[in-house]
Amino acid sequence: MSDQSFASRPTLEAVAARAGVSRATASRVVNGSEGVRAALAERVRRAVDELGYVPNQAARTLVTRRNDAIAVVVAEPETRFFADPFFAQQVRGISKELTAHDNQLVLLLTEGAADYQRVGRYLAGGHVDGALLFSLHDDDSLPMLARRAGVPTVIGGRPGWSDADTLYVDCDNRGGARDAVRHLLGLGRRRIAHIAGPLDQTASVDRLDGFRDVLPDNDPRLTAEGDFTPDGGAKAMAALLERCPDVDAVFAASDVMASGALRMLRTSGRRVPEDVAVIGFDDIVSVSEWTDPPLTTIRQDIEEMGRMMARLLLRTVAAPAANGTETPAPAPIVTPTQLVRRASA
Amino acid sequence: MSDQSFASRPTLEAVAARAGVSRATASRVVNGSEGVRAALAERVRRAVDELGYVPNQAARTLVTRRNDAIAVVVAEPETRFFADPFFAQQVRGISKELTAHDNQLVLLLTEGAADYQRVGRYLAGGHVDGALLFSLHDDDSLPMLARRAGVPTVIGGRPGWSDADTLYVDCDNRGGARDAVRHLLGLGRRRIAHIAGPLDQTASVDRLDGFRDVLPDNDPRLTAEGDFTPDGGAKAMAALLERCPDVDAVFAASDVMASGALRMLRTSGRRVPEDVAVIGFDDIVSVSEWTDPPLTTIRQDIEEMGRMMARLLLRTVAAPAANGTETPAPAPIVTPTQLVRRASA
């Protein structure tokens, strides 16, 4: 009965009338512009309160062309998105940064290629000022979609193509992988296997490359491809064990896969790290600290990378269209990694 | 260089011009209204293609007052939101249903009370046509916020207050809990413990009530409160074990907590189910099938409940303001639960 959904919300006009000023002045007060006499401003603010006025975003956007909203698009079925703590952490960082800048995060889930059209429409529809793209595969069409939509974009992870003005944030996957393998080597291991991620993603390829940098002549049977899930890790481990029962160390391209590998190792009766040393990648604490034994891994600061992505995008969006100011042009960011030693290697 | 972000997107006006019709006609075609001669319609469509026209949502919303977007607000820190597969499944169902109706899902994360203001502004700003509220605690102010914003709302889980026109979707928590306890009883267990969820949420209270329905005189020391995390489950189990070493069965208010309890039970040297039978709630397959041993549990169809919430809300939003048609008034939904027997009880 006292439901407001039908009572149309008050407009700026109403506020102005009540405060006895013009719409322009009311607008100035609402938007915090300088140069409104304190007395008037106060009257307007009171009117706003009394009427419960809230600006109509559509109207505002129509003229300012800003939404104060950023889309996060994940090229991954929801199942994986939610199952993988990696995304959670990244989104967390993004969310914090956006919130701090009064921007809304709009999460767009894509279950498959069919959803790309919808996402394309959404981006082109001008709902958001920019987009953060995630988990791209090979020649994913998402970036082009965003580009065509005219929406500034920052990509999570190095994209598969080279292109001067593509912005992204990634960690030093290759260097991290090298550190991992060297650590294993330093432990005296000689039959070192690698469980790679899906090779249609650059992170996987880069980590594999790092592995090969250190072990260029490694037995090719000591490399198996997983899919960044625990199960994938377990299956890869099983295959590795089958092919090379003498394996004495494993570098998994993610903690999540490492946890699966650990499980499989136990099933097969191997002790970790005595028989087989295991090292992961990511340092997702909720995984790496809870495996048995706790996981030695290569740390990347995922949440911080999320924040960086958001910051980068926000700066791009706000870019004053190359006016005289010497704002350094936004550039891709590659963060360092760090070995975290626990019990598994 | 060929970047489009500066080339302003084509407007309906441009499309109309190119097709040699009026803006009105172009609009009709774009929105699929009846009654435009096929030939003209075709010309318009071609113009749309050639220009790559996409309607400006802000402009459209300004006049139609519809957004075709629904907010999902989770009253839970992101950490938990992402860590708990329960949310993932629910969001999945929602997302599917919304997508099927060409609605966008806008996920609003709230890290704490401070974010409520932001959410309130967002809802009141008219960004969305409705809101789905989740994981409400006690006298959460979110529903009132939404109400004040004039945004139709559906709540996930029975709210803590009674109110004729509050829409929600929940499962039969109390009945499910009764089934769980009876099952344990049927197994011959007599020292049955309960790990409750946070008691500021109705789901927890309802499950506890169900437990008590069957075991009204149970030793109060056999009840401990958890927090819906694995750790919380483990800690609660530890407390239980400490207080009543003779416990021979546990009903945990969620699978996630049950998994923690299982871990603690193993640590303490108990065999499951021989020494202690364990039953969970939810049937989150990725948890219940993977614990050791696999978890007997009370199943609720979480994804379907998500869909139902979305459907309910969409129907409410589209409600033709009580015209003559005899659309049944939307009402809360309570779904049944079902015992799924695995190895733990």
Place this chain on the structure above:
DNA sequence: CTGAAAGCGCTAACAA
């Protein structure tokens, strides 16, 4: 069946 015209609510020049 089609077009002309009137706004939706707001911001941003431009005047005063």
Place this chain on the structure above:
DNA sequence: TTGTTAGCGCTTTCAG
């Protein structure tokens, strides 16, 4: 400092 005046791009009566 404040008000007046144009629109932003679209939908939707209302005539024709």
